[in-house]
Amino acid sequence: MPVGELATHLPVSRSAVSQHLKVLKEAGLVAEQAAGTRRIYHLNEAAVLALRDQLDTFWDRALSGFQDLVERPPEAKRKRKGHDRAR
Amino acid sequence: MPVGELATHLPVSRSAVSQHLKVLKEAGLVAEQAAGTRRIYHLNEAAVLALRDQLDTFWDRALSGFQDLVERPPEAKRKRKGHDRAR
DNA sequence: ACTAACGGTTAGTTGATACTAACGAATGGG
DNA sequence: CCCATTCGTTAGTATCAACTAACCGTTAGT
Incomplete structure (x- = not known):
């Protein structure tokens, strides 16, 4: 999604979005492609x-x-419940 | 665990620990008992x-x-793996 | 070449967070 | 009562995240 469009959906300026995207890109969480x-x-x-x-x-x-740390007797172990995507 | 003792294990002052504990207490994540x-x-x-x-x-x-948001074809669903406590 | 659209970057501002040092209230022992 | 210990609280400081407005380089159409 283009930056400007993304920004229309968010309660902040396009410039702020751009700055966040830069951080996310550097962290590897998003990727960028130029199109004009x-x-x-x-x-x-x-x-x-x-x-x-x-x-x-x-x-x-x-x-x-x-x-x-609290040195309590271990409770009965509880497996994490599975999470299915509800869609 | 008493505040002072807790602080000896941490790289911050006792006062900082006390302040954090206050926030945690107000959030309900810790509980406090007076002993002298x-x-x-x-x-x-x-x-x-x-x-x-x-x-x-x-x-x-x-x-x-x-x-x-990205409107991609849904990938094959992946259940979250279970996590057992390794102890 | 001119223009519009797009978006990265910069400078400045604000508010939140985390820290320290110091003070003083509460507790308990001698 | 005096003293030591404990810890909550306050004031002050520093850092950082998040924001905006403005500038300017790039792209593409005319």
């Missing part, structure tokens, strides 16, 4: 999913670490 | 897990929303 004067941005879905996985791992470790 | 001059803080595990769930839901929606 337009810059078409695409989500890098694999990277976003990887980010999610990393956050998931972070949470797993954090919760595991907290469990150690 | 000491304040013993406990994690509110249920609340932390609920927060994680909410973040999880947020991500589900965000990813679902992004999928709509």
